[in-house]
Amino acid sequence: MEKKTIDHLLRSTWQAIARMYNEEASKYDSTMATGFALLSIDPKKGTPSTALGPKMGMEATSLSRTLKSLEEKKLIERKPNPIDGRSVLIYLTDRGKVNRDASRVAVLKFNQAIKDEIGEESLENFHNTIEKINHLIKNKKIFSF
Amino acid sequence: MEKKTIDHLLRSTWQAIARMYNEEASKYDSTMATGFALLSIDPKKGTPSTALGPKMGMEATSLSRTLKSLEEKKLIERKPNPIDGRSVLIYLTDRGKVNRDASRVAVLKFNQAIKDEIGEESLENFHNTIEKINHLIKNKKIFSF
Numbered sequence: 001m002e003k004k005t006i007d008h009l010l011r012s013t014w015q016a017i018a019r020m021y022n023e024e025a026s027k028y029d030s031t032m033a034t035g036f037a038l039l040s041i042d043p044k045k046g047t048p049s050t051a052l053g054p055k056m057g058m059e060a061t062s063l064s065r066t067l068k069s070l071e072e073k074k075l076i077e078r079k080p081n082p083i084d085g086r087s088v089l090i091y092l093t094d095r096g097k098v099n100r101d102a103s104r105v106a107v108l109k110f111n112q113a114i115k116d117e118i119g120e121e122s123l124e125n126f127h128n129t130i131e132k133i134n135h136l137i138k139n140k141k142i143f144s145f
Numbered sequence: 146m147e148k149k150t151i152d153h154l155l156r157s158t159w160q161a162i163a164r165m166y167n168e169e170a171s172k173y174d175s176t177m178a179t180g181f182a183l184l185s186i187d188p189k190k191g192t193p194s195t196a197l198g199p200k201m202g203m204e205a206t207s208l209s210r211t212l213k214s215l216e217e218k219k220l221i222e223r224k225p226n227p228i229d230g231r232s233v234l235i236y237l238t239d240r241g242k243v244n245r246d247a248s249r250v251a252v253l254k255f256n257q258a259i260k261d262e263i264g265e266e267s268l269e270n271f272h273n274t275i276e277k278i279n280h281l282i283k284n285k286k287i288f289s290f
Binding site: 113 | 150161169202254263271272273274275278283286
């Protein structure tokens with residue numbers, strides 16, 4: 001059997017992970033996007049709304065939709081930044097903190113299961129390979145020859 | 146520095162690849178989704194529209210939007226299936242075939258660059274690791290303990 005291309009493997013594996021996280025989140029009437037957003041917010045100091053997009057790798061429109069839904073579910077609150085009144089800080093509500101912890105446990109469980117299955121050496125190799133792929137992309141050398 | 150979780154690495158790497166492909170495709174007034182769709186269509190025998198969704202890992206709504214845009218750009222044609230009149234086959238136009246070849250070259254270039262950089266042994270390890278992760282997800286054991 002011909003081996004699948006690396007981009008295809010990364011895409012289909014990420015999609016499988018997303019399906020798994022969404023399935024698990026749906027048991028709690030939540031979604032993966034919600035869990036990721038909660039994990040990106042500092043539970044103590046809050047997080048500037050402008051920092052969330054880059055942190056989550058999300059476009060402004062999808063992010064604002066996600067934040068609106070989190071606010072409606074009373075998982076977050078928006079407050080003016082005490083240092084810079086023009087910007088907004090996102091804080092977790094108590095309920096948001098509980099859901100954040102649940103998301104954190106799900107992510108840790110999955111990653112621990114992978115670590116247990118793969119072993120230290122292969123995991124190190126996997127990290128190096130991923131790093132090299134990202135390096136290649138950043139250097140933009142692929143399509144210039 | 147704390148190591149990033151594996152799901153995070155897969156997500157951000159796939160996003161970096163998607164950005165790179167979209168950037169390259171934009172030089173030809175195209176998108177990554179277009180290129181992937183063209184690559185999923187058999188250039189000789191055509192492909193049933195119903196087979197494309199699962200092949201591309203796309204939801205029916207996004208797929209139908211992509212196919213509509215490909216038809217408008219005169220890259221594909223829909224024809225009734227000669228064997229089963231109720232279903233539809235998607236064929237590439239001559240222009241579609243040229244664009245498919247260009248997409249194929251881009252994918253091959255990127256994957257060859259990775260192979261050259263990473264080496265046979267690490268690549269083998271990478272494939273095994275990805276396979277184990279997918280196996281873990283399929284067995285649905287992660288969240289059952």
